[in-house]
Amino acid sequence: MSALASAGLVAACFQPDYASARAAFLAAAARAQARTDVFVHDEVKGPGGSTLTTDVAVLGPDDADSAVLIVSGTHGPEGFAGSAAQIALLDTLARQSAPLTTRIVLVHAINPYGFAHITRTTENNVDLNRNFIDWEAGPPDNPLYAELHPTLNPKVWSEQALDEANAAREAWMEKHGHTVFVDVITKGQYTHTDGIHYGGTQREWSNRTLETIIDRHLSGVKRIALIDWHTGLGERGEPFFLCFNEPGSAGWERACQWWGRDQVETQGGFDGAARPNYVGLLFHGVQNYARHAQVTGAVIEFGTKNTEDMRRALQIDQYLKSGNPVSAEQHAAMQEELLDAFAPLSLEWKRSVLGHAIVIQEQTLAGLANWT
Numbered sequence: 001m002s003a004l005a006s007a008g009l010v011a012a013c014f015q016p017d018y019a020s021a022r023a024a025f026l027a028a029a030a031r032a033q034a035r036t037d038v039f040v041h042d043e044v045k046g047p048g049g050s051t052l053t054t055d056v057a058v059l060g061p062d063d064a065d066s067a068v069l070i071v072s073g074t075h076g077p078e079g080f081a082g083s084a085a086q087i088a089l090l091d092t093l094a095r096q097s098a099p100l101t102t103r104i105v106l107v108h109a110i111n112p113y114g115f116a117h118i119t120r121t122t123e124n125n126v127d128l129n130r131n132f133i134d135w136e137a138g139p140p141d142n143p144l145y146a147e148l149h150p151t152l153n154p155k156v157w158s159e160q161a162l163d164e165a166n167a168a169r170e171a172w173m174e175k176h177g178h179t180v181f182v183d184v185i186t187k188g189q190y191t192h193t194d195g196i197h198y199g200g201t202q203r204e205w206s207n208r209t210l211e212t213i214i215d216r217h218l219s220g221v222k223r224i225a226l227i228d229w230h231t232g233l234g235e236r237g238e239p240f241f242l243c244f245n246e247p248g249s250a251g252w253e254r255a256c257q258w259w260g261r262d263q264v265e266t267q268g269g270f271d272g273a274a275r276p277n278y279v280g281l282l283f284h285g286v287q288n289y290a291r292h293a294q295v296t297g298a299v300i301e302f303g304t305k306n307t308e309d310m311r312r313a314l315q316i317d318q319y320l321k322s323g324n325p326v327s328a329e330q331h332a333a334m335q336e337e338l339l340d341a342f343a344p345l346s347l348e349w350k351r352s353v354l355g356h357a358i359v360i361q362e363q364t365l366a367g368l369a370n371w372t
């Protein structure tokens, strides 16, 4: 469907760490003459005490009715791919002479702690993509999660402990069925602070920052096309769409027109299980903070590894933050495996991802231009 990006473009857009990605994004924003807005994280630091920021590049007219909002780094290191896609778009815009008719808002590293420290979560072990619930109403229940928690978060990292956890999880899945299993472990939980897909106890810094970004840069628009770039789900190197408009609604149909019905209405991605009943997504946050606008959008993933390898990567992510014992050598190996699951170093993977992302961003801008 899409051309592979050249190795040169990959080298220009993909960066090896958060600080380099941030610098490359800001440099590309300057080349495109974008306005920038920098949000310094005042609660935590990056590696070596460095400053963490979410950076925003804004282009296009102030009185635009329509805007595209592209977000990277919701899940920390998944942001390497999203950042590369944003940088490629800025460099395309820098070369264009025709004035923009829509606004373009690029949010770089909405979860800068996770991006810089190579963890999917925020500084509070919160899955930001489960944190956008209605906190006044309180968190939703996920009572069955407690039974699976120990099998997803082993306290000892040994072959025997992992085998036991896997066997217990398999037995649970046999009993409850695959779809229930996928739903319980994926949709979000608000009870286990050291667990996976933990939604937190309040709005995270990144959540509040997104609201400010929308207030400042999207308050006047009537239509928002949203892309939230992710990695880790779907076929390796290929895009996988999770549209969160109501199936069959005008927004859903629009997404099908922009990106292709086959892509949006795919049944894949969960090894045959139904799609989980996700709660608290960034998509919901955008809908909530931009009530004046219609939102059409999706989480767009790029596949990296198979389901078992991804589950192991999530286990590693939790284990490395748990304070459980690990040697320096083991820590380095585990972190490398984690990074490889969310931001593979493979040039072929990057060429495919960037090629697809450039096409999808173009499709989105073209779709937005025709959305009236």
Ligand SMILES: [Zn+2]
Pocket (backbone or CB within 6 Å): 075, 078, 230, 231, 232
């Ligand atoms: Zn993700």
